[in-house]
Amino acid sequence: MNRREFLGRGAAAGAAALNAFPYRLFAGAKKQAGDRVSLGPAGVAVTRLAMGTGTNGVGGSSNQTRKLGIAGLGDMLRAGYDQGVTFWDSADQYGTHPHLKEALRRVPREKVAILTKTHASTEREMRADLDRFRRELGTDYLDVLLLHCMMDADWPQRKKGAMDVISEAREKGIVKTHGVSCHTLEALKTAARTPWVQVDLARINPSGVAMDGKPDAVLPVLRQMKAAGKGIIGMKILGAGRLRNRADECLQYALSLDCVDCFTIGAENREELAGLVKKIEAASTRG
Numbered sequence: 001m002n003r004r005e006f007l008g009r010g011a012a013a014g015a016a017a018l019n020a021f022p023y024r025l026f027a028g029a030k031k032q033a034g035d036r037v038s039l040g041p042a043g044v045a046v047t048r049l050a051m052g053t054g055t056n057g058v059g060g061s062s063n064q065t066r067k068l069g070i071a072g073l074g075d076m077l078r079a080g081y082d083q084g085v086t087f088w089d090s091a092d093q094y095g096t097h098p099h100l101k102e103a104l105r106r107v108p109r110e111k112v113a114i115l116t117k118t119h120a121s122t123e124r125e126m127r128a129d130l131d132r133f134r135r136e137l138g139t140d141y142l143d144v145l146l147l148h149c150m151m152d153a154d155w156p157q158r159k160k161g162a163m164d165v166i167s168e169a170r171e172k173g174i175v176k177t178h179g180v181s182c183h184t185l186e187a188l189k190t191a192a193r194t195p196w197v198q199v200d201l202a203r204i205n206p207s208g209v210a211m212d213g214k215p216d217a218v219l220p221v222l223r224q225m226k227a228a229g230k231g232i233i234g235m236k237i238l239g240a241g242r243l244r245n246r247a248d249e250c251l252q253y254a255l256s257l258d259c260v261d262c263f264t265i266g267a268e269n270r271e272e273l274a275g276l277v278k279k280i281e282a283a284s285t286r287g
Contacts, residue, residue: 026256031284034084040231042177050087052266053096060095074102091117097136117148126165150187185213199231209239222259234263251283
């Protein structure tokens with residue numbers, strides 16, 4: 001069985017991956033958390049690992065904000081920067097814009113890529129979010145802006161007003177690239193065939209935990225996206241924490257996927273972040 005066959009086995013293969021993981025099928029060239037990746041048609045430069053700030057993020061807070069506060073999360077983002085991880089993943093829903101602003105006080109803006117997400121649907125909502133997000137973050141532009149948590153297949157019709165404003169912002173240089181995060185398979189399929197989507201944030205891990213479907217259903221859609229030139233950021237790499245005790249297997253799986261450009265994981269302290277940086281390099285070549 002070769003690696004591609006294994007990846008196509010779906011749920012059964014995913015379960016096998018976490019019970020008796022076939023490391024030799026996933027071993028490859030050395031990859032590091034700080035590797036530079038060109039994301040999507042705009043070629044936005046990001047690092048292989050994005051520092052997630054929204055673990056259990058809802059209602060304007062997250063594990064990171066609750067545990068670390070503005071100064072603590074700002075320090076952790078700076079610690080990631082010092083380790084070469086310069087891709088920061090935030091969202092209005094997480095309430096982490098002020099925390100990124102704090103980190104930017106000590107980090108050159110042009111040296112980091114900032115991703116954030118909006119729940120706006122209308123033109124008016126999106127214009128207000130663009131102004132507020134930049135003010136909260138302390139920046140004139142956003143590297144990646146995503147419509148957050150698409151669940152319905154017809155999301156382009158419901159989000160047209162916001163999408164038009166984001167397209168205009170891209171033409172003006174306020175947004176470098178844009179797309180969606182998806183939380184159902186039907187929404188993901190719509191994203192794959194929607195030209196407006198330049199970047200997709202997709203849930204992927206070898207066992208299908210906290211995903212839009214089993215790997216054998218999700219991977220063909222991600223490959224369709226990749227073939228169309230879209231950038232793909234993986235999320236739920238550790239199954240929303242439920243696969244944390246299998247981090248080596250999950251990281252090696254994500255690193256092996258030819259349809260995933262980079263991925264986001266939300267460390268909750270500096271020690272956990274440093275451990276992830278080390279594990280990514282080790283997982284990429286473990287045989």
